[in-house]
Amino acid sequence: MITFFFLLITLSLVPLSLSQSPKGFFIDCGATTSSVIDGREWLPDTGFISTGTSRNVTQTGLLPTLSTVRTFPLLQNEMLRRKFCYVVPVFRSAKYLVRTTYYYGGVNGGVLPPVFDQIVDGSFWSVVNTTDDYARGSASYYEGVFLAVGKSMSVCLASNSYTDSEPFISSLEFVLLGDSLYNSTDFGNFSLRLVARHSFGYNGSLISYPDDQFDRYWEPYGKNSPTTSRGESVAINGFWNLPPLKVFQTQLAVSQVLPLELQWPLEPLQNSRYYIALYFADETGTSRSFNISINNVTYFSDLKVPQSGVALFANDWPLGGPTKIILTPTAGSTLGPLINGGEIFEVLPVGGRTQTRDVIGLTRLKDSFQNPPFDWNGDPCLPKENAWTGVTCSNGSHVRVIGLNLTSMGLSGSLSPNIANLTALSDLWLGNNSLSGSIPDLSTLKMLNTIHLEDNQFNGPIPSSLGNIDRLQELFLQNNNLTGQVPSSLTGKPGLNLRLFPGNSLLNPPNA
Numbered sequence: 166m167i168t169f170f171f172l173l174i175t176l177s178l179v180p181l182s183l184s185q186s187p188k189g190f191f192i193d194c195g196a197t198t199s200s201v202i203d204g205r206e207w208l209p210d211t212g213f214i215s216t217g218t219s220r221n222v223t224q225t226g227l228l229p230t231l232s233t234v235r236t237f238p239l240l241q242n243e244m245l246r247r248k249f250c251y252v253v254p255v256f257r258s259a260k261y262l263v264r265t266t267y268y269y270g271g272v273n274g275g276v277l278p279p280v281f282d283q284i285v286d287g288s289f290w291s292v293v294n295t296t297d298d299y300a301r302g303s304a305s306y307y308e309g310v311f312l313a314v315g316k317s318m319s320v321c322l323a324s325n326s327y328t329d330s331e332p333f334i335s336s337l338e339f340v341l342l343g344d345s346l347y348n349s350t351d352f353g354n355f356s357l358r359l360v361a362r363h364s365f366g367y368n369g370s371l372i373s374y375p376d377d378q379f380d381r382y383w384e385p386y387g388k389n390s391p392t393t394s395r396g397e398s399v400a401i402n403g404f405w406n407l408p409p410l411k412v413f414q415t416q417l418a419v420s421q422v423l424p425l426e427l428q429w430p431l432e433p434l435q436n437s438r439y440y441i442a443l444y445f446a447d448e449t450g451t452s453r454s455f456n457i458s459i460n461n462v463t464y465f466s467d468l469k470v471p472q473s474g475v476a477l478f479a480n481d482w483p484l485g486g487p488t489k490i491i492l493t494p495t496a497g498s499t500l501g502p503l504i505n506g507g508e509i510f511e512v513l514p515v516g517g518r519t520q521t522r523d524v525i526g527l528t529r530l531k532d533s534f535q536n537p538p539f540d541w542n543g544d545p546c547l548p549k550e551n552a553w554t555g556v557t558c559s560n561g562s563h564v565r566v567i568g569l570n571l572t573s574m575g576l577s578g579s580l581s582p583n584i585a586n587l588t589a590l591s592d593l594w595l596g597n598n599s600l601s602g603s604i605p606d607l608s609t610l611k612m613l614n615t616i617h618l619e620d621n622q623f624n625g626p627i628p629s630s631l632g633n634i635d636r637l638q639e640l641f642l643q644n645n646n647l648t649g650q651v652p653s654s655l656t657g658k659p660g661l662n663l664r665l666f667p668g669n670s671l672l673n674p675p676n677a
């Protein structure tokens with residue numbers, strides 16, 4: 166079994182102020198004005214997304230962040246898997262807790278909330294199914310920890326075959342996490358999807374900011390234990406994941422020297438690999454020791470819980486189905502076992518990214534179109550099922566853009582010279598639009614096989630450098646406003662299917 170642990174008992178780290186507020190972006194989707202709730206500023210979402218419709222939830226007494234949503238059109242047929250993306254500025258190489266919150270409120274007319282997908286950058290994150298929570302009258306939230314690879318990150322919603330009405334979202338949060346949090350995970354290759362985070366033996370309301378400086382949500386689990394720890398001597402700064410002190414003020418425990426069994430997390434798990442962190446502190450002293458097993462597999466042997474607290478991590482633990490944790494007192498223990506808190510995340514492989522050069526090229530191209538396709542946000546190629554409209558990509562680990570087909574898309578604007586950066590492009594089809602301006606130099610695009618720019622309003626000369634593209638087999642330029650001489654590099658090019666007429670006012674046309 167590929168697992169490893171850190172046993173941590175340390176008091177030596179520099180204390181962090183617990184009063185600092187979470188840093189990042191708190192986005193109130195569908196809102197038109199900003200608001201301050203519990204000392205945190207929520208921004209309207211208009212600066213982060215350019216598609217979708219803002220809607221009010223017609224239900225009173227909701228939290229302000231739940232009272233508006235943004236909904237996205239449900240597209241049919243081949244447009245099914247198009248994604249709608251929020252793009253949020255981030256610090257490159259920092260780790261972010263990303264939380265999406267959904268409260269349906271019947272905003273798109275249906276009785277049941279729609280089920281759809283959520284995506285972070287190029288990776289599938291999870292299915293959003295809020296049906297059960299909504300039936301109970303509660304909002305649903307999803308949380309994960311992701312690495313910022315570039316200067317922005319995208320969170321996207323996409324419909325799927327199980328989506329029957331418009332996807333929607335209530336709020337989106339990006340919280341910058343400290344370096345030490347969850348740092349045993351290789352975030353270059355993996356992300357963490359929160360499954361459960363509980364404060365054991367606690368029955369109050371959700372623990373969050375200001376108790377948790379990163380505003381993580383710690384849900385109550387179980388009844389208050391008769392022996393309530395006050396958590397005063399717990400050294401929070403010794404825990405890399407910085408759990409809030411409040412988690413150590415309650416505990417699940419057994420009063421006799423007997424095993425403590427808990428079903429945790431409550432829901433059965435899908436077969437996968439999990440990051441598990443369990444938190445313990447014991448103010449009573451040292452005579453308490455126990456073994457910990459998860460589904461009968463030893464997780465840790467003979468744990469002696471110190472007053473200052475201890476965290477046990479496993480960062481790649483295979484689980485599936487119901488999960489039973491058993492804390493068994495070991496020989497010599499005069500007290501029963503206890504536990505204060507726990508976090509469990511599914512470890513998700515990062516899905517990859519489109520090559521930066523292609524992302525830059527497509528982004529410039531998008532800027533040069535006046536009305537780019539609405540889904541040109543987030544990663545252009547990934548997830549594979551959710552590539553941008555008209556964009557075809559290569560398979561494998563170095564994902565490149567190999568085809569661009571925006572035929573008859575009603576595009577206007579011009580063709581950015583930065584298209585020259587899409588060096589893996591083999592088919593460029595932009596026919597039957599209203600693009601104008603000159604045709605840029607495409608000679609760096611050595612892989613080009615077909616170029617279709619017909620039925621547009623391109624003007625100026627035909628670049629003679631097009632003749633340098635060895636593989637070029639089709640060049641369709643008819644019905645534009647092109648002028649000047651037809652380059653001889655093209656007229657004499659063997660195997661080239663060249664179309665220049667009708668339209669265009671070209672000199673020295675080749676003999677038909």
Ligand SMILES: *[C@@H]1O[C@H](CO)[C@@H](O)[C@H](O)[C@H]1NC(C)=O
Nearest residue numbers: 197218219220221222232233
């Ligand atoms: C939502 O409510 C606000 C104020 O209550 C109003 O100004 C806004 O027009 C409403 N938006 C929609 C889409 O109905």
Ligand SMILES: *[C@@H]1O[C@H](CO)[C@@H](O)[C@H](O)[C@H]1NC(C)=O
Nearest residue numbers: 280292294295296297327328
């Ligand atoms: C969503 O959740 C409900 C309730 O658990 C379930 O009945 C339904 O099948 C789920 N939908 C999808 C598409 O997974």
Ligand SMILES: *[C@@H]1O[C@H](CO)[C@@H](O)[C@H](O)[C@H]1NC(C)=O
Nearest residue numbers: 178344345346348349350405
């Ligand atoms: C995680 O952070 C702690 C505290 O800064 C540090 O001591 C530890 O070496 C880090 N672990 C890894 C794997 O980077």
Ligand SMILES: *[C@@H]1O[C@H](CO)[C@@H](O)[C@H](O)[C@H]1NC(C)=O
Nearest residue numbers: 312314351352353354355515
């Ligand atoms: C992913 O893992 C491989 C092998 O473990 C490593 O060489 C590579 O640097 C990792 N990628 C990133 C982006 O960290």
Ligand SMILES: *[C@@H]1O[C@H](CO)[C@@H](O)[C@H](O)[C@H]1NC(C)=O
Nearest residue numbers: 367368369370388389390391
């Ligand atoms: C939590 O537990 C305490 C002690 O058992 C009890 O007095 C209190 O009413 C409980 N609170 C809730 C919200 O259930």
Ligand SMILES: *[C@@H]1O[C@H](CO)[C@@H](O)[C@H](O)[C@H]1NC(C)=O
Nearest residue numbers: 459460461462486487488489
């Ligand atoms: C754990 O072990 C007990 C007793 O040996 C057995 O009854 C039980 O089925 C096992 N549970 C799992 C999940 O393997």
Ligand SMILES: *[C@@H]1O[C@H](CO)[C@@H](O)[C@H](O)[C@H]1NC(C)=O
Nearest residue numbers: 456463466467493494495496
């Ligand atoms: C605790 O674990 C150790 C090492 O795996 C084992 O030798 C011991 O029998 C266990 N004790 C109990 C009470 O299960």
Ligand SMILES: *[C@@H]1O[C@H](CO)[C@@H](O)[C@H](O)[C@H]1NC(C)=O
Nearest residue numbers: 549557558559560561567568
């Ligand atoms: C990528 O792989 C899929 C399925 O394996 C295949 O259908 C598709 O043609 C491949 N695309 C390219 C560009 O090789």
Ligand SMILES: *[C@@H]1O[C@H](CO)[C@@H](O)[C@H](O)[C@H]1NC(C)=O
Nearest residue numbers: 568570571572573592594615
């Ligand atoms: C581009 O799209 C048009 C219209 O959808 C289609 O007729 C044409 O075959 C496509 N070209 C390529 C290279 O896929």
Ligand SMILES: *[C@@H]1O[C@H](CO)[C@@H](O)[C@H](O)[C@H]1NC(C)=O
Nearest residue numbers: 572573574575576596597598
């Ligand atoms: C050209 O594009 C328009 C939409 O912009 C479409 O209505 C028309 O049918 C297209 N013409 C041809 C010949 O495909």
Ligand SMILES: *[C@@H]1O[C@H](CO)[C@@H](O)[C@H](O)[C@H]1NC(C)=O
Nearest residue numbers: 521522525582583584585586
């Ligand atoms: C291509 O992208 C690079 C950055 O990756 C940029 O420096 C360069 O100017 C771009 N070239 C073209 C022709 O767009």
Ligand SMILES: *[C@@H]1O[C@H](CO)[C@@H](O)[C@H](O)[C@H]1NC(C)=O
Nearest residue numbers: 601621622623624645646670
């Ligand atoms: C195209 O050229 C014709 C004739 O020179 C001119 O009337 C027309 O305005 C031009 N169209 C554009 C979009 O430049």
